[in-house]
Amino acid sequence: MTVDSTAARKPRSGKRAGAKKPAAGPDKPELVQLLTPEGERVEHPDYAIDVTPEELRGLYRDMVLTRRFDGEATTLQRQGELGLWASLLGQEAAQIGSGRATRDDDYVFPTYREHGVAWCRGVDPTNLLGMFRGVNHGGWDPNENNFHLYTIVIGSQALHATGYAMGVAKDGADSAVIAYFGDGASSQGDVAEAFTFAAVYNAPVVFFCQNNQWAISEPTEKQTRVPLYRRAEGFGFPGVRVDGNDVLACLAVTKAALERARTGQGPMLVEAFTYRMGAHTTSDDPTRYRRDEERELWEAKDPILRLRRHLEREGHAGEEFFAALEAESDALAKRVRDTVRTMPDPADTAIFEHIYADGHALVDEERAQFVAYQAQFADEESN
Amino acid sequence: MTVDSTAARKPRSGKRAGAKKPAAGPDKPELVQLLTPEGERVEHPDYAIDVTPEELRGLYRDMVLTRRFDGEATTLQRQGELGLWASLLGQEAAQIGSGRATRDDDYVFPTYREHGVAWCRGVDPTNLLGMFRGVNHGGWDPNENNFHLYTIVIGSQALHATGYAMGVAKDGADSAVIAYFGDGASSQGDVAEAFTFAAVYNAPVVFFCQNNQWAISEPTEKQTRVPLYRRAEGFGFPGVRVDGNDVLACLAVTKAALERARTGQGPMLVEAFTYRMGAHTTSDDPTRYRRDEERELWEAKDPILRLRRHLEREGHAGEEFFAALEAESDALAKRVRDTVRTMPDPADTAIFEHIYADGHALVDEERAQFVAYQAQFADEESN
Amino acid sequence: MATEKLSIVKAINASLRTALESDPKVLVMGEDVGKLGGVFRVTDGLQKDFGEDRVIDTPLAESGIVGTAIGLALRGYRPVVEIQFDGFVFPAYDQIVTQLAKMHARALGKIKLPVVIRIPYGGAIGAVEHHSESPEALFAHVAGLKIVTPSNASDAYWMLQQAIECDDPVIFFEPKRRYHDRSEVDREAVPGPLHAARTVRAGKDLTLAAYGPMVKTCLEAAAAAAEEGKSLEVLDLRSVSPVDFDAIQASVERTRRLVVVHEAPVFFGSGAEIAARITERCFYHLEAPVLRVGGYHAPYPPSRLEDEYLPGLDRVLDAVDRALAY
Amino acid sequence: MATEKLSIVKAINASLRTALESDPKVLVMGEDVGKLGGVFRVTDGLQKDFGEDRVIDTPLAESGIVGTAIGLALRGYRPVVEIQFDGFVFPAYDQIVTQLAKMHARALGKIKLPVVIRIPYGGAIGAVEHHSESPEALFAHVAGLKIVTPSNASDAYWMLQQAIECDDPVIFFEPKRRYHDRSEVDREAVPGPLHAARTVRAGKDLTLAAYGPMVKTCLEAAAAAAEEGKSLEVLDLRSVSPVDFDAIQASVERTRRLVVVHEAPVFFGSGAEIAARITERCFYHLEAPVLRVGGYHAPYPPSRLEDEYLPGLDRVLDAVDRALAY
Numbered sequence A, B: 001m002t003v004d005s006t007a008a009r010k011p012r013s014g015k016r017a018g019a020k021k022p023a024a025g026p027d028k029p030e031l032v033q034l035l036t037p038e039g040e041r042v043e044h045p046d047y048a049i050d051v052t053p054e055e056l057r058g059l060y061r062d063m064v065l066t067r068r069f070d071g072e073a074t075t076l077q078r079q080g081e082l083g084l085w086a087s088l089l090g091q092e093a094a095q096i097g098s099g100r101a102t103r104d105d106d107y108v109f110p111t112y113r114e115h116g117v118a119w120c121r122g123v124d125p126t127n128l129l130g131m132f133r134g135v136n137h138g139g140w141d142p143n144e145n146n147f148h149l150y151t152i153v154i155g156s157q158a159l160h161a162t163g164y165a166m167g168v169a170k171d172g173a174d175s176a177v178i179a180y181f182g183d184g185a186s187s188q189g190d191v192a193e194a195f196t197f198a199a200v201y202n203a204p205v206v207f208f209c210q211n212n213q214w215a216i217s218e219p220t221e222k223q224t225r226v227p228l229y230r231r232a233e234g235f236g237f238p239g240v241r242v243d244g245n246d247v248l249a250c251l252a253v254t255k256a257a258l259e260r261a262r263t264g265q266g267p268m269l270v271e272a273f274t275y276r277m278g279a280h281t282t283s284d285d286p287t288r289y290r291r292d293e294e295r296e297l298w299e300a301k302d303p304i305l306r307l308r309r310h311l312e313r314e315g316h317a318g319e320e321f322f323a324a325l326e327a328e329s330d331a332l333a334k335r336v337r338d339t340v341r342t343m344p345d346p347a348d349t350a351i352f353e354h355i356y357a358d359g360h361a362l363v364d365e366e367r368a369q370f371v372a373y374q375a376q377f378a379d380e381e382s383n
Numbered sequence C, D: 001m002a003t004e005k006l007s008i009v010k011a012i013n014a015s016l017r018t019a020l021e022s023d024p025k026v027l028v029m030g031e032d033v034g035k036l037g038g039v040f041r042v043t044d045g046l047q048k049d050f051g052e053d054r055v056i057d058t059p060l061a062e063s064g065i066v067g068t069a070i071g072l073a074l075r076g077y078r079p080v081v082e083i084q085f086d087g088f089v090f091p092a093y094d095q096i097v098t099q100l101a102k103m104h105a106r107a108l109g110k111i112k113l114p115v116v117i118r119i120p121y122g123g124a125i126g127a128v129e130h131h132s133e134s135p136e137a138l139f140a141h142v143a144g145l146k147i148v149t150p151s152n153a154s155d156a157y158w159m160l161q162q163a164i165e166c167d168d169p170v171i172f173f174e175p176k177r178r179y180h181d182r183s184e185v186d187r188e189a190v191p192g193p194l195h196a197a198r199t200v201r202a203g204k205d206l207t208l209a210a211y212g213p214m215v216k217t218c219l220e221a222a223a224a225a226a227e228e229g230k231s232l233e234v235l236d237l238r239s240v241s242p243v244d245f246d247a248i249q250a251s252v253e254r255t256r257r258l259v260v261v262h263e264a265p266v267f268f269g270s271g272a273e274i275a276a277r278i279t280e281r282c283f284y285h286l287e288a289p290v291l292r293v294g295g296y297h298a299p300y301p302p303s304r305l306e307d308e309y310l311p312g313l314d315r316v317l318d319a320v321d322r323a324l325a326y
């Protein structure tokens, strides 16, 4: 690209110029969509996909159960059972579509919001709640479902995923790796470095960016002035924007990206264009920084509603299916509630556990002192 | 960009696939050139430039003196007068062209190799030698010539430049800022973050990447699999590759980029495609990792030779000019030698100076202890 | 009326407002500091009143925030940077220790770096990982930085004023568990030196030295000890770099015993430096070794365990008893 | 013949070679570790013999190097990462302290992070800025990391073997000023524990505790002191996390005096932790406060001043005299 010397002078103030959205036109991103908000199936030349009615119902079920679980967690937080919850409301299609695109032997590196992906990977949803309740920092075995722990520090996991993928390539395995991150995370140096390593080593990793339009209170304009999917090209691999509220498109695009990685064609960036319908977390108050109208616009694109319309329109699911699913949701919600409420606190000596795999003299010493110190009170109490 | 599903399967091994250079073709980068290696003037539609014979002679003089200074510094290092030297040999055109494109009120953020840019900014070359001799970490006042200190930690200065440029914009000034860095630096997260900040705030900063093909022993393929200038586009601003051994092209492109920044059109990336003719530094031994043939290829594109051919071909300079310049070079070399050899060591209490602008009790205490401790020996010595 | 009862959050907000009003070069920047007013509402209303050019929502990149703040400082601005939580300062660590701390010296004093980095720190707020750490020792070891931390609203107001006025980089650690503690702030007072410790309770049997969130804990411990007839002196150190060793020494020469309390892990923590130096200065005065109460050599635990992890009144009193037993 | 006289550089090279040979999961990665063999030639010849898949030239991005090493470890590899110089570890600091150090605990032990980070450290090589620092304290404060540093070729060989075998992240600080010091390496020996200190000279008047580059300085100081009739014991600590306090304590209980020596700044340095803890453990044994000799609270100076900045024989002996004067 060369300098357009005929371009008009623009205002100098960073504020004004930076805040402006790039003009539509040649730059207007193409959005891969296979299901319109009205539930109509459309085709895309690059992303053909055949999904059976059963699979469609499966995707629908995943999204409904995930949303129900998520809502239940929000409630549990309000009731004081959790310290915090980061809701995925609105991002079900992005997560279920991409999650269902993975194979068992693939490996997933999530942020803190990928409850739907966890679901697809077979992680028991109640295991996700430990860290939000404050009983652990990560309550599952990452290798059980090839689903890494939630990573809170923004962007770090993109490098872990890339390294893991480098290892997959070294092993000559044909698995792929997928790294999740948000629009805000795209600004972190670690994500850029992950792009560089992935490109240079041709690592089989898919970068799945859920652009939910917000990083806490900051709109995407504070992170980039061009669509995020375009970031990839300058690193030497393709990027694509997919309708993040269209579960079929997310499935198809992620499948293609993973397949690409698997077959030695290297990394790819998928930007799932979606919306964070709720607060950033239960600690957040979005009314301070965004308008209801925006939420309403996105409500019309709801991922679950759209698939329901499609199922109904095509006659793939009837009353019975929806009623059974409702019952299943209730059961899940109840199990989540019960499990959380009875989730035991860790023993206080857990402070000293698993800091080192091979031990550390100081930890042993401090644990012993701690135990002796606590014993004093036990003695006193029993006196 | 979408996935090319017809692409052939490629080998999985990161090594093989990653090491391969991207195929030429639609990706083959355009190189802005205004002066062929043979010294012939060519035109480029986007980068017209009018340079008087006097200006041409000036550019030639800059390059010759810079090279001579640089060579003298290398010699001084061999003689033990400097601890280290990072030679710019081969990069004179990139540095003089871009350096001469700056205005006095612009601000420059260099790496450790921008001796030619320093020259253009009016920094006395002998001031550059202090840090390589080990008498200071930076021997000039950055604000005297709007030329920041050399930054050794790779990539950091890209952010400083961006922040400075944000300040320029806030001030409503019409200056611009230029950040230098290398091909290796392009991998650092800080550089990517600088791109993001510059784009989001539309900061008047030019990123000037001297791709000299090597980061110590690593060829550019270890940093990227596509031409570096393309990195910019995914951040929302243009990138251009210029013949880094063509001083006119470097001048024209940098001028255009700075003008763009000045007029509120935001950042731009300039990749100067050049070659590090010497070792990385005097500590380095490039025979371990690169072949002479490569150097020979680049020798034919020598920036100084090419301008000399042009000057001669056009009759802009004759024997007299070149002889006078030779004498001037000798004088500069002598001054550099003399200055370095008589450069005083700092007082040992300099250890404690300028750590804080507003003082720090511990530094005061340690300085006092140090002085008292040193005095013991003085006492002993005088006994 | 200059005196007002304010929470620490409100005092910092007022202090930032004062600085923004009185010096056009002062900027506030960080993630979500604009419309949201920061996740703790410390910058509430500032963007509205001073505009997006001075109260700047940044991209989500801490190295970028500090790195561009350095550039802005070089241009003559005085950026006050917010790091959202303690655990998120590390992406900026390189820019802080390698550039911000060293640039003034690198330039032989010819440029100044008046950058303040505000970091809410410490635990006891029931948060998830990375939101409860106390990393001050990791900065104190680095020359070129100053490190202060208020324990109350008045100090929060005034120390921030002084930090912003200071021509050196200052890391301003805010005791987030005390954010809503309210106390009197006299906005027309003449503040004492930024790096001086303050005796917040006089005593004669032992000195408790603490800073930030632990000052209150130590005061409570001293009150409890008083009921048992032990007279504890409590010093609010206020500054971690430099440490006001003279004040600690003066106190310890009287009380002859010292316990240092902080939330950060004991191992390589502030208490180590204070113990080592005070032992050297007061070797013949000390009746007991300087004892340290702090975090364990462990990652900050899940919140259900933080009460056990954090130094509380009982652990402070246990150390006091052990010191008095010598 | 198992015993050979090797420089530290050659010993580390041999150790890496042994590890690469005996465990196919071991990888070596970093900037310029391939054809060049690293800027110190520590990895000389390894890429030639083990290929680019196992000895990996990385992009110039330290956070990326450590971050991908973590990922490789999660996949079952055992990466040995080289950071080119001490001053360039900071871009990776976040990945090291926030991810590498904490991930095993975060996973409740279900995953392991056997990553070794090799860092040539310390001064006295006449280098430019950032090439002479001693940042060990900035890592020791962080739980989840182990930190060791050899002082001689034999330890360099064996401690690196042990670090690579260890299932925890280990930061392996290499005393670059001693890189070319040669000593006997018995490659069939059975090494002692990785984190145990070693008495390298017995003495009875005072203990000198040091590690890495300062061990030799302390041995020279002890030799000089011996000529003046002072008998100094020298401990090579070898490990900074954990510190072998038992060994120091045992020595100090006999000698009753301790001087800790390191290149890193004294303020918040290793000496502080050692002084604090040993004073607590040996309160009634110590005839003098634990004294510390180290760098000043200053950026590492230009090389023409490094002799004044670094602890040398004279400054060690000065501290010895001061300790003995109590």
Ligand SMILES: Cc1ncc(C[n+]2csc(CCOP(=O)(O)OP(=O)(O)O)c2C)c(N)n1
Residues within 6 Å of the ligand: A113, A152, A153, A154, A181, A182, A183, A184, A185, A186, A212, A214, A215, A216, A276, A280, C031, C060, C062, C084, C088, C091
């Ligand atoms: C390094 C770091 N800085 C700051 C934070 C605090 N923080 C948590 S989430 C968040 C916004 C993330 O936005 P985005 O990447 O878009 O993901 P989303 O939350 O929208 O899913 C911030 C700033 C953090 N966790 N890590």
Ligand SMILES: Cc1ncc(C[n+]2csc(CCOP(=O)(O)OP(=O)(O)O)c2C)c(N)n1
Residues within 6 Å of the ligand: B113, B152, B153, B154, B181, B182, B183, B184, B185, B186, B212, B214, B215, B216, B276, B280, D031, D060, D062, D084, D088, D091
């Ligand atoms: C953060 C950091 N890592 C490593 C180094 C060591 N180092 C100095 S120069 C260099 C290569 C730089 O290559 P490039 O950016 O292409 O610049 P060039 O030297 O070719 O001008 C390296 C790795 C450094 N200075 N900083």
Ligand SMILES: [Mg+2]
Residues within 6 Å of the ligand: A182, A183, A184, A210, A211, A212, A213, A214, A215, A216
């Ligand atoms: Mg987001």
Ligand SMILES: [Mg+2]
Residues within 6 Å of the ligand: B182, B183, B184, B210, B211, B212, B213, B214, B215, B216
């Ligand atoms: Mg280069």
